[in-house]
Amino acid sequence: MPNDTILVVDDSPTEQRVVVSALQAKGYRVITAADGDEAIEKAGREQPRLIVLDVVMPKKNGYQVCRQLKSAPETQHIKVLMLTTKNQDADKFWGMKQGADAYLTKPFASDELITNVTRLY
Template identity: 60%
Template structure:
């Protein structure tokens, strides 16, 4: 059985490597985007099974991307985990209000990261 596809949205090359490496090693198909607009375009075109979404992004922030994807009929069912350095309770609340299915903060534990993804898939 083919593994699920995950779109990772992150503008930092270092964090992108930390976020995609464990997914690739686990066998997931990984696609990437480096800003909010590219994330929206790839999510709509590729329709991944799950999106790992940073909040602080160029062009459109993660909250805007999440809200737009969750309100569009063709992408509303895609699972979204926000993975961000924004760790305040208000940030977590706002992410959930935008439709995020999960919210994790950086730095993250790789085991918890993979478990959160597995739980949503």
């Protein structure tokens, strides 16, 4: 059963802070992870309602993380918003094919992020 937490996964501390600040300003409870392995571990343990997931990361990329989360019974219900610099149509297609519920590219406007989060949350 998901809780009311959002997990923000990004290996860039600056990008992570921007996303976390935007979400916290709207009252969301946020936890973070800095790589794919940590994201999978925290998703399983914390059962967040939503994951904001970067694609380009060390250890496991966002596509691998999304595919693993969506194929595991204990995490497949968690919504995934990919937030990435990978902005080609093929990138978005591949992200959605891995199970992402939404795909947003960087740079992004805070209101665009919040609109997507609200829709998925």
